[in-house]
Amino acid sequence: SAVISQKPSRDICQRGTSLTIQCQVDSQVTMMFWYRQQPGQSLTLIATANQGSEATYESGFVIDKFPISRPNLTFSTLTVSNMSPEDSSIYLCSVEGSSTYEQYFGPGTRLTVT
Amino acid sequence: QKEVEQNSGPLSVPEGAIASLNCTYSDRGSQSFFWYRQYSGKSPELIMFIYSNGDKEDGRFTAQLNKASQYVSLLIRDSQPSDSATYLCAVHVAGANNLFFGTGTRLTVIP
Numbered sequence: 001s002a003v004i005s006q007k008p009s010r011d012i013c014q015r016g017t018s019l020t021i022q023c024q025v026d027s028q029v030t031m032m033f034w035y036r037q038q039p040g041q042s043l044t045l046i047a048t049a050n051q052g053s054e055a056t057y058e059s060g061f062v063i064d065k066f067p068i069s070r071p072n073l074t075f076s077t078l079t080v081s082n083m084s085p086e087d088s089s090i091y092l093c094s095v096e097g098s099s100t101y102e103q104y105f106g107p108g109t110r111l112t113v114t
Numbered sequence: 115q116k117e118v119e120q121n122s123g124p125l126s127v128p129e130g131a132i133a134s135l136n137c138t139y140s141d142r143g144s145q146s147f148f149w150y151r152q153y154s155g156k157s158p159e160l161i162m163f164i165y166s167n168g169d170k171e172d173g174r175f176t177a178q179l180n181k182a183s184q185y186v187s188l189l190i191r192d193s194q195p196s197d198s199a200t201y202l203c204a205v206h207v208a209g210a211n212n213l214f215f216g217t218g219t220r221l222t223v224i225p
Contacts (some may be wrong), residue, residue, distance in 0.1 A: 033212060042202065042217040043158070056211075067223070092157055100165075101146050101206040103213055105157040 004106035023093035028073035030097040137203030142222035146206040
């Protein structure tokens with residue numbers, strides 16, 4: 001499976017500011033995904049990011065709030081814009097496996113908004 | 115709507131027992147099924163996947179799939195305290211790019 005890293009691992013941010021989370025993979029992958037996981041909850045898909053095309057957002061998530069970049073096949077960023085305390089969560093990136101639709105997750109970014 | 119249902123638990127089993135985790139799904143177009151383990155404070159880790167009806171064994175883990183009943187389960191034999199975690203069921207539906215996750219079952223193995 002791919003080795004995935006995320007930066008930062010955690011951050012505490014002030015209301016109204018923005019944070020960009022980076023996701024780096026050690027091999028080229030077509031599909032990358034961004035999830036949010038609030039404490040004690042399951043995973044909520046924010047968007048799917050393909051290299052060379054606009055990200056596809058799930059219901060309830062919009063590009064203005066969660067802009068995503070996917071400049072190449074090993075890297076993606078998710079920005080959480082104009083943050084509020086409700087954005088406090090763990091943000092996870094994942095990549096699709098080579099052949100069977102499985103996904104592998106990065107270590108996550110724990111965001112606290114004060 | 116593609117629903118994946120799991121009992122939230124917590125499920126408690128004594129050390130050495132068999133833990134049985136269950137998952138049902140609503141979309142008959144579901145083709146691939148995955149079990150993830152998530153330790154507290156960590157990200158999900160893929161432990162098993164199954165595509166065909168029947169059982170698939172990997173060490174102490176057995177995944178069972180029954181497409182007619184839209185049911186997939188994970189059995190953990192000889193449960194260890196280190197198996198204590200939340201187990202997430204995920205489903206891939208034909209034509210979709212992403213997986214659909216259940217809410218997870220929290221398992222506690224009591225020494």
